[in-house]
Amino acid sequence: MEFKLSEEQLMIQQAAKDFAQNELLPEVIERDDAQKFPTQQIKKMGELGFMGMMVNENYGGSGLDTLSYVLVMEELSKVDASASVVVSVNNSLVCWGLETYGTEEQKQKYLTKLASGEIIGAFCLSEPEAGSDATSQKTTAIDKGDHYILNGTKNWITNGSTAEVYLVIAQTDVEKGHKGINALIVEKGMEGFEIGPKENKLGIRGSDTHSLIFNDVKVPKENRIGEDGFGFKFAMKTLAGGRIGIAAQALGIAAGAYELSKKYAKERKAFGTEIANHQAIAFKLADMHTKIQAARHLVYQSACDKDNGDDYTLSGAMAKLYASEVAMETAVEAVQIHGGNGFVKDYHVERMMRDAKITQIYEGTSEIQKIVISRSILKD
Numbered sequence: 001m002e003f004k005l006s007e008e009q010l011m012i013q014q015a016a017k018d019f020a021q022n023e024l025l026p027e028v029i030e031r032d033d034a035q036k037f038p039t040q041q042i043k044k045m046g047e048l049g050f051m052g053m054m055v056n057e058n059y060g061g062s063g064l065d066t067l068s069y070v071l072v073m074e075e076l077s078k079v080d081a082s083a084s085v086v087v088s089v090n091n092s093l094v095c096w097g098l099e100t101y102g103t104e105e106q107k108q109k110y111l112t113k114l115a116s117g118e119i120i121g122a123f124c125l126s127e128p129e130a131g132s133d134a135t136s137q138k139t140t141a142i143d144k145g146d147h148y149i150l151n152g153t154k155n156w157i158t159n160g161s162t163a164e165v166y167l168v169i170a171q172t173d174v175e176k177g178h179k180g181i182n183a184l185i186v187e188k189g190m191e192g193f194e195i196g197p198k199e200n201k202l203g204i205r206g207s208d209t210h211s212l213i214f215n216d217v218k219v220p221k222e223n224r225i226g227e228d229g230f231g232f233k234f235a236m237k238t239l240a241g242g243r244i245g246i247a248a249q250a251l252g253i254a255a256g257a258y259e260l261s262k263k264y265a266k267e268r269k270a271f272g273t274e275i276a277n278h279q280a281i282a283f284k285l286a287d288m289h290t291k292i293q294a295a296r297h298l299v300y301q302s303a304c305d306k307d308n309g310d311d312y313t314l315s316g317a318m319a320k321l322y323a324s325e326v327a328m329e330t331a332v333e334a335v336q337i338h339g340g341n342g343f344v345k346d347y348h349v350e351r352m353m354r355d356a357k358i359t360q361i362y363e364g365t366s367e368i369q370k371i372v373i374s375r376s377i378l379k380d
């Protein structure tokens with residue numbers, strides 16, 4: 001199958017490439033070192049329309065397709081995966097869920113600002129004791145008539161301190177299991193909502209990851225997304241699309257590491273010739289290129305499935321599983337090709353190796369993707 005990009009998609013891809021080179025690259029090492037959030041860069045990406053790419057223009061979005069979003073994610077991630085995860089969470093996990101399942105009032109109040117990049121959002125599912133096992137929610141949202149009382153702790157929340165709007169998954173009726181779970185919109189500043197300390201991470205250090213604590217937070221009923229008990233399905237459906245974004249992020253990290261390695265191999269000399277002329281290095285580059293192309297096909301296919309209205313749970317899981325494995329493998333090989341320089345921050349590939357690891361973990365580990373894939377292929 002050939003993916004022929006339209007003129008518009010090629011222009012969007014180029015805009016993301018230029019932005020990554022001109023705006024993300026200059027201080028990417030400093031942000032990684034200092035764990036500094038890319039505030040200015042996110043603001044500019046809002047102006048470029050990258051924060052609500054698939055949202056209808058009536059709600060402040062860019063009204064584009066998933067393939068365009070994937071192209072942008074890939075280009076940004078070639079340079080700065082910390083910035084691209086902010087884009088991915090805001091687009092896939094927050095805006096998409098609100099646009100698809102939110103009420104008109106919720107869309108007017110929250111989505112318009114989120115899609116235009118005026119504010120950013122966070123998706124809060126994981127807990128200290130419920131990561132992969134997402135139905136085991138301990139956070140409670142007790143029904144009090146016209147509002148819920150929210151109590152509990154969420155962990156590893158991307159955009160934890162920088163978000164203004166949080167989509168929080170919580171258990172309302174434990175007897176009903178996953179059918180008793182709700183998704184609530186929580187605003188920063190609601191009484192009893194506290195942001196925990198920032199996590200000191202191996203990779204994507206420019207993004208801010210926090211635990212969140214809810215102590216008797218009063219959340220109005222009109223802030224529930226969907227019908228009573230829809231919260232778990234909301235989370236699963238949202239994550240199915242989120243995984244396409246993370247797959248594109250992984251693809252971008254792999255492609256970025258490969259491009260730097262190819263350039264380095266054609267410049268660096270050893271034993272009297274450029275190291276690319278040594279088969280040991282040339283074969284590494286051949287493997288990288290082949291696997292990246294295979295990952296790209298899976299990622300683009302999944303985006304096209306979503307755009308065509310086809311089921312994308314299986315293709316998204318396959319894309320995330322494969323692209324994240326390729327990202328990790330490619331980044332490790334990129335460090336090896338760079339030799340001693342690869343171990344030094346100035347050459348970028350050590351950061352890519354650290355950043356790649358999380359793509360095998362968040363929005364469903366590789367093992368969870370295999371559960372999703374195997375259940376899907378075995379169900380008939």
Ligand code: CAA
Pocket residue numbers: 089123125126131132133134135156157158178232233236237239240313362363364365368371372
């Ligand atoms: N779409 C719609 N419904 C779905 C679904 C999907 N993709 N996947 C599951 N469901 C439904 C099932 O049909 C079932 O409903 P019924 O009982 O009505 O049939 C219900 O959800 C429960 O499903 P399962 O019985 O399959 O549940 P399970 O306990 O076996 O778990 C799982 C399924 C796939 C393993 C799920 O728990 C899962 O995806 N876990 C991983 C969670 C995850 O990805 N966490 C990432 C955190 S978010 C993050 O990282 C964001 C960030 O900040 C970057």
